[in-house]
Amino acid sequence: MSDYSWIESVRKAQPVPQPTASRKQMIESALETNKRLEPTYVAFIDRLKEYNDRTHDPRAAKFLAREKILVGDQYMDLLSRYDKALEFYRAAVELDPTNQDANQRIAIAESRRFVSMTAFANVHAGMKEDDVRKLVGLPREDWIKQVVQNGRVYSVWIYPKSDGGASAIYFDNSVVYHTNWNAAAPPAAAQSR
Structure with a gap:
């Protein structure tokens, strides 16, 4: 779990964009953090997937679902890519069918997908x-x-x-x-x- 602790510390240390920050600045900040995380994150997620596939441990599934939600949130909140966000949220529900956060986000993404x-x-x-x-x-x-x-x-x-x-x-x-x-x-x- 030391890799995940490091991943979480990097996420928490990500500078919060100013309220006046442009969308471009917000995207660049998120990209910078994601680039910094990528090598460790990918290796960690690969190990977690392998463990989940091998053991079917519900804790691993919940963990993977949480990560799917976090990635989906970036697609929804930062990029307004609702279809892509829905893919991640639905994948989270497949991993953890009782995940209320994922189900709520599916409803939000569906409501934002098209202009009312x-x-x-x-x-x-x-x-x-x-x-x-x-x-x-x-x-x-x-x-x-x-x-x-x-x-x-x-x-x-x-x-x-x-x-x-x-x-x-x-x-x-x-x-x-x-x-x-x-x-x-x-x-x-x-x-x-």
Whole structure:
């Protein structure tokens, strides 16, 4: 368990990003910690998996499930990659079917996977990015597009919808100036044009 103690100490020592930190800074901080952990973490998890497969010790399964949840949390909370987070949470449930944390996170990830029309309808011109984030969350980092023109930062946040289409929120210097619920048509509708 000394490896795991070290892993936990590195996790706890990870600097907490400032509330004003950009998403990029938060991702870079997490990546730096993960890179530092990787060699020891991978070896530890491999040994734990082998032990679990060999003995079916429920403690090992619970431990592995906890690790799946932690990785899933990074996908959900930091990267907004809800499908990937769901894979990890479901894997945690397979390992530990009574794990309430994993089941709760599955429900949360499912609810965030697609933008809700109700939440989206509450976004209006003049809102700041933080207010939008609280209402509809952050989209995946690769679904945020930015361009700087004449000293102004224009950005668009794109959100997937359950019908396969996408919605968009447009910002001018971090302030909403336009929203479009039907920014991209669902694949079937797009093909029929």
